[in-house]
Amino acid sequence: MTQPPTQTTVEAPATTPSVIQDLRALAIRSRWPLAVAVVIALSVAVVALTVPTSSDGRRLSPANPAPEGSRGLAQVLQRQGVEVIQAERSTAVTEATTPNSTLVVTDTKLLAPEQLDRLARDDASRLILIEPDELTLSVLAPQVRTAGYSNRLDVRDPRCSIEAAVTAGAVRGGGNLYARSGGASEGGVAICYPQSDSDDTSDVDSATDRGTYVVTVSGGKQIIVIGQSDLITNEYLPAGGNAALALHTFGAQPELVWYMPDPLEVVGSGQRQSIDELAPDWVVWVLIQIGLITLLAMFWRARRFGRLVGEPLPVIVRAAETQEGRARLYRQFHARGRAAATLRTATLRRLASRIAASPGITPEQLVVQVAARTGGNQYEIGQALIGPTPGSDGELVELADRLDQIERAAGVVPSPTRNR
């Protein structure tokens, strides 16, 4: 049943203007509080969206179950007996690492030189760098340098002798590419998953010298550079040899320290700096003063200019409400029989008065007279006027239209509100 469009025609239009005026007055009265509330809500939303409240929502976080998180890898490692420690401060990393641990660093762009030095001096014997930048490499793995970026995301073969890569086989390709630095010997740096064609790369190095998985040794640590971080995301971990490569790389030692640098960590101190240390010292006083001004302004605006005068308001009962309620009941219980009977009775009365029938006329006689007068089919008119109860709401609607047609044919003057 299609109800909503006609509901508006049934409602009384007469009372709505005052309601609209009331709403408008309310909107005008409360526009300043509304504006302030909207501004506050927007600022809260912006802050909430831009500042990550915890590392759980960050990309490659071992606690993030989203497609770009790495909880899957962390859980598999834990099940295999590897202890995964999550760290956000470089000082915490230094404390957590032991000679038996592997250190993973994501987001190396957030690291300052002091933090990089601290990482170089820590106890971890293996260091995994995910998509590191040039600065990071120059401190932690000077034998390796960045060598462009590849858009080719198709699977790649390892083409190197590193055991983890050989075991894993083909993995997801593309991402950041890395190559040997100028002075590095060929034996000291192993490059796996080389970029074979140079068409869609941003660099002109020879293809075999660049890869997305580079292993080297520097400062007494084994250093693994991973150029394609998709390997360890929840989304791509199960694909191809991704999982095998990740587990071999990350699970080689019993401890894994997962370092996701905190952008607000103050270099050297390891402490997050509070906002009042950053702000000039008059800010607090100005805030107190603004608070006082606000209180004063509230008192200024809130002070009422004398008492309100109460008014007993009349009840608003629309006369048509009873009929609307009855219509709803009919509709709710599909009282087609009752509705059809009413419509038919009304039509029969109008027809009887139109053709000036005698007061005691039966509906059957009236049907005969109407058919004779209009020249219509007597059976059809009989079906409409005294026929069976309509079987569906659709038939009821049709019956109403049919009754209108008969009335028009018989010359009953339609009421002025009827528009058809």
Added chain:
Amino acid sequence: MTISGRAVLLAAVGLIPVVLWPGWGSLLGWAGLLAVVVLADLLLAGSPRALRVRREPVATVRLGTATTASFVLTNAGRRTVRGSLRDAWQPSAGAALDRHPVDLPAGQSRRLVTTLSPTRRGDRRAGEVTVRSFGPLGVAARQFSLPAPGTARVLPPFGSRKHLPSKLAQLRELDGRTSLRVRGQGTEFDSLRDYVGGDDVRSIDWRATARRGAVVVRTWRPERDRRVLLVLDTSRTSAARVGDEPRLDAAMDAALLLAALASRAGDRVDLLAMDRRVRARVEGASRSDLLPRLVTAMAPVEADLVEADWPAIVSTVLSRTSQRALVVLLTSLEGAAIEEGLMPVIGQLCTRHRVVVASVADPQMAAMADGRGDAYAVYGAAAAGRAELDRTATTAELRRMGVDVVDASPEDLPPQLADRYLALKAAGLL
């Protein structure tokens, strides 16, 4: 007391020293300065308690027109009172500009006027007059509310006034003043006069003609000095709104038109507004002050959400009218209320009086009854049709008992009721 925007501005200026010399010193120093300024301003302000308010009576006003409410403000204190003032009225009194500036030296008086455009009928009440007396700096003010009760009576709009001239013209045709009049049942012998061309030959009085030797005709006039009793039903059915106004307001409109017409026709008009008890009553008003008395009596009457006590209404009507009268019941033909309340007792009324039931119909019902196109509209049409049939049955029942029924929308009811009155008068059925 209260403060002005200037005080807030002054506090905001304090941000400058706070930024330049951060610390408690500048913060508290400025707050202290502000407090001293506010205190000084308060002490120097004239006392609003020394003011006296005397309201002047408000002229009655028809709903839809504006009036003025004035009062005299006297300063009995020793200092000038400068600031602003609020003349508080109920919201529906429509006092758009109720704030007035005040600058009143000691010992002087001022007359202040507030324009009212009432939005509701009835007695609209005034509240207090609140004065804010600011000091010379305009930073802080003393505030005091002076009690100043007052009312403005808002009369029914009488929108059907526009029909009065045409109905009066019809009345004059009934009257002996026009010659083209057929002698009817409801006429009284007026006088004899000489025949003039165009007079109806049937009105020639042959006996007088023979006596006088010239053709003499009788003139007639409609019956006069009949009693008309308007009964306003103020029960729950009259509270229901048709369009944007309650049925009661439409009924008042019709009653006023009929009263104006009947008083011109020489009939005496009384009013009774009642549901379970008498709400308003006008009796024995002279022709000149009938309408003012009617509107004044009607003005504060509101429909109540109670069932009408028809036996009580009928017995009140019977006890108040000794001679035969035209009783006009202004109500609504709502099935149950009429069938169970009015039907059993209206017979007593019909035996002694001529009864007309005037009912305010809802045009929306007709629109609903014509709904077609989808199930929602057709069920609505059936519901409205059902109500319509009930109404028709009630009307037929009332007619069978000898009651005249006028059932029309709020706009059509006043002229139709007036027409019915004229028809009854012409037929001499009053």
